[in-house]
Amino acid sequence: MSLSLDSTQLDRYSRHIIMDEVGPEGQQKLLDGSALVVGAGGLGAPVIQYLAAAGVGRIGVVDDDVVERSNLQRQVIHADADVGIPKVESAKKFVERLNPDVTVEAHETRLDTDNVEELVADYDVVVDASDNFPTRYMVNDAARIHDVPVAHGAIYKFEGQVTTLTPDGPCYRCLFREAPEPGTVPDCATTGVLGVLPGTVGCIQATEAMKLLLETGDVLEGRLLFYDAMDMTFETVPYRENPDCPVCGESAIDSIEGIEYSGGCTIAD
Amino acid sequence: MDVTVEVVGEERHEVSVGSEGTYADLLAAVDLSPHEVSVLVDGRPVPEDQRVETDHVKVLRLIKGGSASSPDGSESR
DSSP states (O other): OOOOOOHHHHHHTHHHHTSTTTHHHHHHHHHHOEEEEEOSSTTHHHHHHHHHHHTOSEEEEEOOOBOOGGGTTTOTTOOGGGTTSBHHHHHHHHHHHHOTTOEEEEEOSOOOTTTHHHHHHTSSEEEEOOOSHHHHHHHHHHHHHTTOOEEEEEEEBTEEEEEEEOTTSOOHHHHOSSOOOTTSSOOHHHHOBOTTHHHHHHHHHHHHHHHHHHTOSOOOBTEEEEEETTTTEEEEEEOOOOTTOTTTSTTOOSOOTTOOOSTTOOOOO | OEEEEEETTSOEEEEEOOTTOBHHHHHHHTTOOGGGEEEEETTEEOOTTSBOOOSEEEEEEOOOBSOOSSTTOOSOO
């Protein structure tokens, strides 16, 4: 790694550079680093905002949706004038205004079994800011196969869950082997969500992504952080690798081929 | 057997189950469905149909959201 921070960057990132834990070398790691943000909505918005501000050099954004007015109560990178345009386009525009050091790769598509592995393998870290189980399980499975860490987050009404899935730690299926059948678990679209909640949870995910890129600190490996905004409490739930896990256990898969990511996202024994 | 059922983010319950009682019975006692949770014993999920062999479990609810735009669950959070 060669240090090539110019005078503008020394100024822009000065509050990082003066920290022992980051320094010019750490800032260079961020500028040379890449992150794939899956979803440019409530969770994805603060993730994109902070990773871009921090100077993560290449940020991929995957989303196939357009900005709706009802998004604006929480999806802070999109503005009123963006209603109707693709979220990835709005995200790219936001980052271009924020930091010229960052390249945004806009993937206006839905993650599926045909594109997930190629996309995930092309980045240093994945931030799962998705809102549906097929995407969540697909990201977990593909990232594990390609040894890419995932900063995972999920929210519901006033509560959030965050965990980090590293190649050496337990994966999401160690905790939740299969997705529930559609309709059995409510989502934010039907129950509502406190506008600031994805900001808190997304910022924790962005923190984890930055630590992964900086290779510093203790990430939420084997720990799930549960946040209750109503009580303003955080609780850490430890969990372990499951030897029977179909993705990272003793009979781990080496391909997602044949997995049906609908219903329970089940992997046949 | 008396079992402490700790639902993460919610209450702690003390539940009594018979010698043949399963983790699904514990969940039923606290009004939760196996579809929406993971029952953890020492940090590992246990099958719901397995007989209870511990006096303490943690129950973690599976949550879906990333703040979707549309109720049909389309991609965006």
